[in-house]
Amino acid sequence: MNWDYVFIGAGPASLIAAGLLSKSQPGACILILEAGGTLKHRGCPGMRRRTCTDCSKSGCRVTMGVGGSSAGFGNKMCRFPASSETLSLVPQEVRLQVEDIIAQLLGRDPGPPEVSEFPVGTVRRKFYSADVLFRSEYGALIAKLLAELSHSVELRSDAAVASVQKGAEGFELQLASGEKVKTSKLVLGTGRSGHKFIRRTLDSLGVSYVEAETDVGIRLEARTGLFSESFFYQNDPKFKVDHGELGTSRTFCACRGGHIVPVKFGNGFFADGAFVSGLSDVTNVALMVRSSQLLTSEQLDEWCRFVNVRSGQSLLLGEVSAEGGPSAATILASVPVWPSDRHKSLMAELLDAVVAGKQVDMFGTSIPGEAVKIYGPAVDRYWPLPSLSTGFQTNVEGLSIIGDAAGLSRGIVQALASGVGWALVESVATGMLIDEVLTHPNSSKAA
Ligand SMILES: Cc1cc2nc3c(=O)[nH]c(=O)nc-3n(C[C@H](O)[C@H](O)[C@H](O)COP(=O)(O)OP(=O)(O)OC[C@H]3O[C@@H](n4cnc5c(N)ncnc54)[C@H](O)[C@@H]3O)c2cc1C
Numbered sequence: 001m002n003w004d005y006v007f008i009g010a011g012p013a014s015l016i017a018a019g020l021l022s023k024s025q026p027g028a029c030i031l032i033l034e035a036g037g038t039l040k041h042r043g044c045p046g047m048r049r050r051t052c053t054d055c056s057k058s059g060c061r062v063t064m065g066v067g068g069s070s071a072g073f074g075n076k077m078c079r080f081p082a083s084s085e086t087l088s089l090v091p092q093e094v095r096l097q098v099e100d101i102i103a104q105l106l107g108r109d110p111g112p113p114e115v116s117e118f119p120v121g122t123v124r125r126k127f128y129s130a131d132v133l134f135r136s137e138y139g140a141l142i143a144k145l146l147a148e149l150s151h152s153v154e155l156r157s158d159a160a161v162a163s164v165q166k167g168a169e170g171f172e173l174q175l176a177s178g179e180k181v182k183t184s185k186l187v188l189g190t191g192r193s194g195h196k197f198i199r200r201t202l203d204s205l206g207v208s209y210v211e212a213e214t215d216v217g218i219r220l221e222a223r224t225g226l227f228s229e230s231f232f233y234q235n236d237p238k239f240k241v242d243h244g245e246l247g248t249s250r251t252f253c254a255c256r257g258g259h260i261v262p263v264k265f266g267n268g269f270f271a272d273g274a275f276v277s278g279l280s281d282v283t284n285v286a287l288m289v290r291s292s293q294l295l296t297s298e299q300l301d302e303w304c305r306f307v308n309v310r311s312g313q314s315l316l317l318g319e320v321s322a323e324g325g326p327s328a329a330t331i332l333a334s335v336p337v338w339p340s341d342r343h344k345s346l347m348a349e350l351l352d353a354v355v356a357g358k359q360v361d362m363f364g365t366s367i368p369g370e371a372v373k374i375y376g377p378a379v380d381r382y383w384p385l386p387s388l389s390t391g392f393q394t395n396v397e398g399l400s401i402i403g404d405a406a407g408l409s410r411g412i413v414q415a416l417a418s419g420v421g422w423a424l425v426e427s428v429a430t431g432m433l434i435d436e437v438l439t440h441p442n443s444s445k446a447a
Pocket residue numbers: 008009010011012013014033034035036062063064065066067068069070071073074075076077078159160161162189190191192193194197261263272273274402403404405410411412413415
C-alpha cells in the first residue's frame with residue numbers, strides 16, 4: 001500500500017499534526033510509526049533506583065513510546081507564546097490559529113506574552129509561566145490527541161524505522177522488522193531519542209544540518225524548603241550567565257516537588273527531571289553549561305558511560321552538607337571527569353554565581369544534618385539542527401521535520417506549536433481547510 005503521509009514518531013508534535021491533517025484531508029491515508037510501546041507501558045523500571053536497567057529492545061521507555069519523550073510522567077506545561085525560533089517557521093498569517101488550537105487543546109487562554117528577561121548583575125533572569133501537569137493529567141492530554149486521530153489514521157507502536165530512501169514517486173521506509181513502507185510525503189517527528197536516526201536520514205536524503213552546542217551538567221536535589229526565594233522566583237527558575245569566549249551556562253528544567261529520572265543514552269544514561277503523581281518534598285534543578293567546543297554524540301555517549309561506571313552505575317554522584325551553604329568546589333569535584341577543561345571551568349563559574357552566592361543565593365536557610373544531593377551526568381541539546389524553511393519544510397520535496405527533531409527549541413508546547421503550524425501550512429498548500437480553526441473567533445481567516 002502507498003500511504004499519502006507517514007509520520008515517524010508518535011510524540012505530541014506528530015499526534016497533533018496527524019489529527020489536524022486527518023480533519024483537513026478526510027480521504028488521505030495517514031500512518032504514524034512509533035518505535036516504542038503503547039501509552040499504557042511507559043513506566044521506567046529504573047526510576048526508583050536511579051539507574052538505567054537498559055530494559056527494552058525497543059529503546060528507552062522514558063523517551064520512546066506513544067505520547068513521546070515524557071508521556072510516562074507529568075510535566076511542566078509552559079504557557080504561551082511558543083518560542084520565537086519555533087514561530088519563525090510558522091507563517092505570520094496562521095500564528096493566531098496556532099495559538100487558538102493549542103489553547104483549545106489545553107483548555108486555557110494563552111493570554112499576553114509573558115516571556116521576558118532582565119539582568120541581575122552579570123546574570124540574566126528569564127520570566128515565563130509554567131503549570132505542572134501530573135502523570136494522569138498529561139496522560140489525559142495524550143489520550144485526547146489520540147482520540148482526535150480520525151479513522152483514516154493508523155498508528156503502529158513497536159514499529160521502528162531503520163532507514164529512509166527517496167525515489168521518483170516518494171519515500172521508501174525500511175522498518176527494523178524488515179517490512180517496507182511507501183509514502184508520498186514524510187514527516188519526521190523523532191524527537192530527541194531519534195538523534196542518531198535523524199542524522200543518518202538527513203545524510204542519506206541530502207538535507208544539510210549543523211550540530212548544536214550541547215548542554216552538559218548536573219542536577220542538584222534538596223528539600224524544597226532549602227532553596228531560597230530569590231532563586232525560586234518562578235516555577236522553573238532560569239538564570240543565564242554569559243562567560244564570554246568560554247561559553248554560556250544556565251539553570252533550567254527545575255522540578256519543584258519532582259523526581260530524578262534516568263534516561264538511556266547510547267551505552268550509558270543521564271539524569272533528567274520529571275513529575276509523577278503528586279508533589280514530593282524535594283526539588284531538583286539542572287545546572288548546565290554550553291561551550292562552543294562541539295562534542296560529538298560518541299564523545300557524549302562515552303562521557304555518560306564513564307561517569308556511570310565511576311559512580312557505580314548510579315546517577316547519585318555525591319552529596320554535600322547544606323549547613324552554611326553547600327561547597328561549590330565539592331560539587332564540581334563530584335563529577336569524576338568533565339568532557340573538557342572548558343566545560344569544567346564553565347561549571348565552576350556557574351556554581352560560583354548561583355551556589356556560592358556571587359550573583360544569586362540558591363540555598364537560603366540551612367538546617368544542620370540536611371544535604372544537597374548531586375546527580376549526573378545531565379545532557380541536553382544533543383540533536384542536530386536541520387536546515388528548514390517556512391512550514392518546517394526541508395529542501396527535499398515532501399519531507400518535513402517537526403517537534404524537537406526540528407532542533408530549534410524543545411518542550412511540549414513547542415512540539416505542539418510546530419505540529420499545528422505544519423498542519424496549517426499543509427492544509428493551505430493542499431487547498432483543504434481545517435473547519436474548526438476557521439470558525440474560531442481569534443482566527444485571522446474567520447475575521
Ligand atoms: C524526563 C523528561 C521530562 C521532560 N519534562 C518536560 C517538561 O516538564 N516540560 C516540557 O515542555 N517538556 C519536557 N520534556 C521534553 C518534551 O517531552 C519534549 O520536548 C516533547 O515530547 C517533544 O515532542 P516531539 O513530538 O517533538 O518528540 P518526542 O516526544 O521526543 O517523540 C518522538 C518519538 O519518536 C519516536 N522515534 C524516534 N526515532 C524513531 C524511529 N526511528 N522510528 C520510529 N519512531 C521513532 C520515539 O520513540 C518517540 O516516541 C521532558 C522530556 C523528558 C525526557
